[in-house]
Each structure stands twice: as C-alpha cells, then as structure tokens.
Amino acid sequence: MLKNVATVLLDGVHPFELGVVCEVFGMDRSDDGLPVYDFAVVSAEGPGLATHCGFTVSTPHGLERLEEADLIAVPAGEAFTVREFPPELLAALRRAVDRGTRVLSVCSGVFVLAAAGLLDGRRCAVHWHHAEQLARRYPRLMVEPDMLYVDEDPVITSAGTAAGIDACLHLVRKEQGPEVANKLARRMVVPPHRDGGQAQFIERPLPKAPADTVGEVLAWMETHLDREVTVEQLAARAHMAPRTFARRFRQETGTTPYRWLLRQRVLLAQELLEGTDETMDAIAWRTGFGTAAALRHQFLRALGTTPNAYRRAFRGPQAA
Numbered sequence: 001m002l003k004n005v006a007t008v009l010l011d012g013v014h015p016f017e018l019g020v021v022c023e024v025f026g027m028d029r030s031d032d033g034l035p036v037y038d039f040a041v042v043s044a045e046g047p048g049l050a051t052h053c054g055f056t057v058s059t060p061h062g063l064e065r066l067e068e069a070d071l072i073a074v075p076a077g078e079a080f081t082v083r084e085f086p087p088e089l090l091a092a093l094r095r096a097v098d099r100g101t102r103v104l105s106v107c108s109g110v111f112v113l114a115a116a117g118l119l120d121g122r123r124c125a126v127h128w129h130h131a132e133q134l135a136r137r138y139p140r141l142m143v144e145p146d147m148l149y150v151d152e153d154p155v156i157t158s159a160g161t162a163a164g165i166d167a168c169l170h171l172v173r174k175e176q177g178p179e180v181a182n183k184l185a186r187r188m189v190v191p192p193h194r195d196g197g198q199a200q201f202i203e204r205p206l207p208k209a210p211a212d213t214v215g216e217v218l219a220w221m222e223t224h225l226d227r228e229v230t231v232e233q234l235a236a237r238a239h240m241a242p243r244t245f246a247r248r249f250r251q252e253t254g255t256t257p258y259r260w261l262l263r264q265r266v267l268l269a270q271e272l273l274e275g276t277d278e279t280m281d282a283i284a285w286r287t288g289f290g291t292a293a294a295l296r297h298q299f300l301r302a303l304g305t306t307p308n309a310y311r312r313a314f315r316g317p318q319a320a
Contacts, residue, residue: 002035002102002175006069008042008089009059010112012052012078017106017164021073023188024168034184035176040065044089052078066092069101071171075164076107081133090116097154104156104171106164114138118155125150125167127160146304165190213248214238218260225265225288231257261288266302269295273311280307 005025007018018041026039042061043049049057066072072093093103093116105113110126111134113119119141126134131145144150149158149167151174158167165188173181185191217238221229234257235245249257265287272283280292289295292307299307 002037002070002171004038004068004070005073006040006042006061006066006071007073007075008044008063008066009049009057009075010077010080010085010089011045011049012080013049013057014076014078014107015051015053015055016161017075017109018051018057020106020161020164020168021075021104024165024172024184025071025073029184029187032183032187034180034187040069042066044086063088063092066096069096071102071104072096073168074103074105074109074112076109076160080108080111081130081137085112085115093118100154102154102156102171104158104167106158106167107160110134110157111137113155113157114141119152119157122152122155123150124152124155124157125159125163126157127163129160162190213240214245214252217249218253221257221261222264225261225268226286227288229261262298263302265289266299269299269307270303270310273307274314283307 005021007021007025009018022039022041025037026041028036030036040061041057041059042063042065043057043059044063047058047060049059051057074093089112093113097103097118103113103118107127108130110119110124111130114124114134114137119138121140121142123142123144124134125144125147128145131143135141135143147159148163149156149170151167151170156167156171158164169181169185169190172184217234220237221234231246232242234249235242238245238248240248246257249255249260253260255263269283269287269289272278272286276283278286280295284290284292284295287295289298296306299305299310303310305313
C-alpha cells in the first residue's frame, strides 16, 4: 500500500510540476475520507534550491529521506534535457527501484530516470517537445511521444505539465482504487481520466516541400480538400506517370499522397472544431471525409480522441 511519498528536487525545478505532486500526495484531505501520505520534499543539491521562476525552495530533507519512500517523484526542471545529474541521486534512485520502490517523473524529470538507467529497455512518456531529444540522448529506452503517461511498473513517466496529474491519479487509482481516485479528482476539480493522448496537443504544421516538382500539386490539394482524388489524377496534374509521381511525392514530402492528404484534412478539421460552430456533418464535408462517421474514425485514429471530445477540450463543454 502506498503510504510514504518523497519528491526530489534539483536546482531549477519547475514550480507547477512540483505543485502537481504536492497537490496529489502532500495535502491532508482526511476530512473527505481520503488517504493521508507521509510526504516530504527532498533536495538533491543542498537545502536551498532556485526554481526556474526566480524564487527559492528550502527543505530540511536530503537524499537519505528517499530510503524510506514507497514512491519517489521527480518533477521537471530547467535544462534537464542537457544537464548532468548528481551521481548520488542516480544511485539512490537505482537502490530505490531495486528494493521495490516506485519512481514517477513529471515531464522532463524523465531525463533523471533515464540518466539513472531506470528506463533501459522500457517504454516511457515525455512532453512531445522533448521526445526526439530524449530518444537521441538515451537510445536504449523506447519513447512513446503520443502518451500522456506510461506505466512500466515500478517506473511511471508522464508527459508535460498536466499529464503529471493524470499519472499521479492513475497511481492512486491503481493503489487505492477508482473510488479514491475519482473523489480526489473531484476535490482537485480535474477529470479523473482524460481521453486521447498528446497527439491532440502537438503543433504539427506540415513541412514545406522543396516544391521542385510537386509543389503546384500540393497547393492544389490544399485548396481542394473536399474532393476525392486519385494518384492518377494528381499525376496528370503534374504531367507525370503515376509511379513517377508517387516516387517524387515521397522524396519531396516524406510521405505518400494519401497520408499527406489525410493529415491535411485532420488539421483542417482541428481548425474548424476549435474556431467554428459548424456541425460534424458540415466539417466532414468540408474536410473531404464525407460523413461524420468517417470523420470520427479518421480523427480518432490520428489523434486518439473523438471530434466531440476535442471540441470540448479546446472550446468548453457548451461547444460540443
């Protein structure tokens, strides 16, 4: 049973990510019938630490406090993607996992776990902005850039900011059951579980092709998303044989005409869901999906959430 929780800080800690762990595990909500944890904030670099927002955090607890924890949380921090971490902290984290303690990272805190070797051969989550850098720096782990959190017990990793709440509530649900997790979520005024993954939040402008040979066709496709077109028709516009066009298209865009068109249609659907009150049928027609059912299928496949849920997330429940 989860009883003893420590969150370990390094210089440059991000206050929000620290606050996430404190809010879930450091608040006494026994009046609501919720469990109370033996909670401590631990410093890995001296009693006083600077946050990346300019104020300082002080704590009497050093790394020795980690030895008694059932869960060790590592919040994000400034320059975690490039800095080195204290060897004694990495050793303490390895000892903790060896004795059965869980470790949980929030956002770039995953770089600390990776440096300790705790993610070798494991799947992990991180903010989409850091996914490529994490994979490049630590090639032995498997980055899941679309996940809000990944549970590879005893190591749990989460994506940016609010995804840390998702991971913490997941752990509470796992240890204390859904009733406790749901009650805690209501008290925090957050959803106990969020649909979809990071894909719905990632900014993915389509790469601009060199446009040596397919640029004019791309421009035409962007302004005619509602039309059904074949590779043969696109090739004719480019004055090429279909096989030559398909090869050139992949060389210049990195993908196939179908996948390029599908992604462009999903991007337009996102814009319409965020910025208009158009019905699902109207959006499906404008984006070339034809029907609301087809729109839902492709949207869910691409982003891991439904068009209605996406609209609620970005415009509020009144817009759904």
